[in-house]
Amino acid sequence: MAIEEMELLDMTFDKKYLKEVLCQLKETKYFYPQPATKIVNNVKDVFTMTPDEDYKNMLDELKELAEHVKLDTSSVKEGSIHFAKEDYRKALDDVTKEVKQYLDIKEEFVTERGQNQAAYEILEGLSNTELNMDEVKECEYMEARFGRIPRRNKDKLDYYRGQSIMFLDLGEDAKSVYCLYMTTKAAILKVDNIFQSVGFEEIEIPDFVHGRMEDAKKELLEEIESMNASIRKADSRLEGIRDAHEEELLKMFADLTFAARIEEFKVFVVDYQSKYAIYGFVPVRVAKDIKKAFEKYNVEYQDLPADIYGDQQIIAPTLTNNYPWAKPFEAISKVKQSDHVDTTLATAVLFILVFALMLGDIGLGVVLVLLGLLMRKKTSGKMINVLGIASFVGGLIYGDAFYSIHLYPSVIPVADAFSYQRFINAILLLIVGQFCIGKVKAIYNEQSMINKVFSIKGVVGIVMGLAVAAYVAIAVDTTWHVSYLPLVVVLVLGIVLNFIKKALDKKQ
Template structure:
C-alpha cells in the first residue's frame, strides 16, 4: 500500500479565460487548488474581488425555501441566465406575486389566531347575557373580566370595598367571572384583585352582543378566514409548481457560477494574464490535458510535487479492496505526509487479527457479517466493509475456540473427525497459554512497529529516529534482547543473560539511546558536534534530562507490552460472559430458554463488540502508531461545486 503520486500543475492564460479555466478545473474532479499569489517574491498578486453572486444566491435559496421547494442538482445546460442582474430579475418575477400572497396569508393567520384567542376567552363567559359593548361603554362603572384562583374566591368577602364579583364558570383551579367597581375606586380595587392573582381577560373591541352571540359571530368569521387562507395556500402551491423547474435550473447554474467565482481568490494576476497552481494525481495527467485542448491561450505545465516550497502536496492513501475500509481508522489518527508511510495495510491486518482473537465466536461472527452486509446502504460501503471483515475474523477464531453462540462443545466432534487433537482451544483450560500468547503478540507487534520506524527513518534520512532512537535500531536491539532474555530464563530455564549479552545487546543500545542526538549528528555530518540546544546545556543538565527521558522510554516498553494483556483478558471475558448466559438459560424453563439465549447473545454482541472495537483502536494508536507513525498530512480536496441550498 502506498501514497498516490502527485504532480504540481501550473496553469497560465489570459484573464478572459479565467472563469472558463476554473470551470473546467471543477469539472475535472481531480484538481486540488493552492493559493497562487502567496509567494512574497512573485510579481503576480492574488485576486481579491467581491463575489457579486452572493446576494442572488441567498435570495433564490430563501425564496425556494419559502415556496417549499427542495433544491437539488439539476441539469442547467438550457439555462440562459448568466449575469447577477439576470438572476435578480428571475427572483423578482416570482417573489413579487409570492410576497403579495404571503402578506395576505400572514394577515389572515394572525387574525385567525386573535379570533381563536377571543373564542377561548369568551367560551368561559357563556352564562353572561349582557352586551359587551354596553358593559364597556358605561360612564361611571368599570368592568373587569377574567379568572381568579378558586382558593382566593372566599377571601373577597373580607374586603369592605365598593365592588361585587359575578362568577360564570368554576373549574378545579380557576373561577371565570367579572367584577364591577365605581370609576373612582377602580385603582384600589384593581390592586386588591391583582394581589389575589386575578388574570384579566381583555375582550377585543370588535366583539359585540352577549357571550353566545359573540361566539357565533367569531366562529363564522374564523371559518370564512380559514377558507380564504386555504385558497391563498393553494395559489402559493400553484405558483411553486410553476416556478420550481425554472428555479431549480437557475439555482444550479447560479451555484456553479458562484462557487467557481469564489475560486478566483486563489488565482494571481499580472496585467492581462492569470496564474493558477495546484495538484492532481499523476495518473490523471492525460485526462486533465484534454480538458484544455481547445483553449489555445491557456498553458498547463506539470512539475514535480516538491518543486514549489510554498505549498505542500496533499495526501491520497492508495489502498486495495481488502484494506480500503480501514482507511477511516488511519484518517482518525491523521493522514501521513506526502512522503510518509501509508499504514492502512498494517492496520487492516492487526485490527482484524486482534478483533478475531478478542471476540471469537463462529455464530456471533456470522451475525456480524450478515449485519454488515444488510446495513450497507445505511452504514455506507466503508463501515459495512469494515464490519464484514471483522465478522469473518470473529468466525475464524470462533472456530478455533470451538465457540458457537456460547456452546463450547458443539464443534468438538468436527475436530475429532479431522484428527486435530490440539483444537479447539478451551479458553478456561488454557488460560496461561492465552495470556502468554497475548503478550507474545504484543511483543511481535511492537517489534514490527520498530522495524517500520527504522525503515521510515532511513527513507527520510533521519538517523536519530532510525538508528539511535528508542524505536530505532538501538531500541529494537535492546527491547528484543530483554524480551529474549526473559523468555529464555523464565520459560525455558536457559541462561541467556551472560555478561557479553548484557554489555553488547543491552548496555550499549541504552548508551546509544541516551546519547542519540550527538551520535546522530556525528553520523550525518561525519564529525562530532552538538546541536545548538546542547551547546547551551551543561553536562549535568544533559545527564539529568536524558536520564528522565530514558526512564520514560523504559517505562513505555513495559507498559506497552503489558497493555496487550487486555487481548487475552477479553478472550476470557467473552467466554465468561457467554458462560453466564448459558447458566441463566439452564436456570429457566424450557419455554424461556430460547429467549434467554437470544437476548444474552445480543447483549454480549453489542456491549462487548463495541468495547473490543474501542480497545483495539487504543492499542493501535497508543502502543503501535506512537512508535513509527506521524500524522500531519494535508487531505486531497479537489475543487468542485456543492449543490446545496446552504449559503455562507
C-alpha cells in the same frame, strides 16, 4: 501499498477561458487547488480573485421563494453558466413581487386566525365557569386580562399567592396555559409586571364577542373558518404563480446553483493581469490525464516539486492507494506525506489476523458487523465492519458462538475451554505488532544508517521492545520460571549502544 507521489501543477491560461476552466476544475478528480492568497507573495500588480456573491444571494432568494410557493427543486439537474445575470435578476424580482402580494395577504389572515383561535380557547374555558364576559369587561373597579403563559412557568405564580390577584385557569394545550387574571385598578401595573415576568401574552377578545357564550363561540368559529377559506384562496393564487413560472424558476435554480458553486473556485485563481493561473497538487501517476482534460483551453503547464512552497505553508495532501477493506485502517496508521512508506496494509492485516485467529467467534462477528452498519457513515464504522467479518470467519473456523456455544468441532486444533487469556494475548499481540510496524516505519524513514541501527527508534529499539514483550508474555501466559539476566543484558546493551550513537552524532 504506497503513498501517492505528489507534484504541484501550475496551470496558466487566457482570461477568456476562466469560466470554462473553473467548470472543468469542478469536475476534475485528484486535483487539489491551493488558495491564491497563499501563492501571491505581495508582488505588485499580481492579484487574487473574489467570488461574485450575487449568484449566491440570488440563489438564497430563489430558495425562499420556492419554499413559499411549494416548488420542488430536489430533482433539478446541473445547470449551465451561459446566462445573463441581469436577466435572471429582473425575472426573479418580477416573480418575487407577484408572490409577495399574496404572501402578505396570507400572513395577515394567518395572524388574524391565530388571534381568533386563541380567543376561542379563552371562551372555551369561560364556558365552564359562571363568569359573564360582558360583566368582566364592564367591571368598574377591577381590571381583567385574558391571555396565556408558557406551561413551564405556571408554577412560578405560586410565589405571588399573597398578592391581591384573582387567577383563573381556563385550560391548556401542549405549550400554553390559557388564563384570566383580575386585580384592582390601583394594583394593575404591578400585577401586569408580575405576569410579564412569567411570559404572559395578552389575547384580545374581539368586540363582537358578547352575550351568550355559545353564540360568541359559534361566531368565532365562523370567523376562523372564513380566515381558513381566505388562506386557502391565497395558497391557490401562490400555486398558480408557481405553475405559470415553474419551468423558468427550475432552470434559474439549476443555473444559479451551478454558477454559485463555480464562483467558489475563484479563490484559487491568481490574476497576472494578462493571464490567470491556478496552482494545485496532483498525483504524479494521473498528472497526464488531468492535463489532457484542460488541453482544449490552451493551458500552459509547469510541473513543480510538491514542497516548493513549503515555507508558505502550502503542504501537499497525503494520498494513499489502499484496498477498500484496508482504507479504514489509515486512521490508525496515520500516514503523512513526509513518510516514505505506507503501513496501512500491514496494520490492517495485523488487526484482521488477531480478530480472526485469536478473537474468532460467530456471535462477536455478527454484533460487530451490526454495530459497523449502524456507524457506516463513519470511518470507524467501516473498520468495525471489516473486523466483524474477520471475527465471523474465525468463528466459522472454531465453531464457537459467544465463546460459550460450541456448534461443531474446530477446524484447527484449539484449547477446549474458553479463557480470558485469549483476550489478553490478543491485546499484547496488537501492541507488539503496532510497535514493530511503527519501528519499521521509523527505520525506513530514517536517512542515517547509524540511526537506523543504533537508535532507540531503530533496530536496537525493536530488539529491546521484543525482549520486554517476550518476558511479559512468558510471565502472563505460562508458569515458566526464567532468569531475567538476559533481559537486563539486552536492555543495558541497547542503552549503551544508544549512548555511543549520540557520541558519534556529536563528533559529526
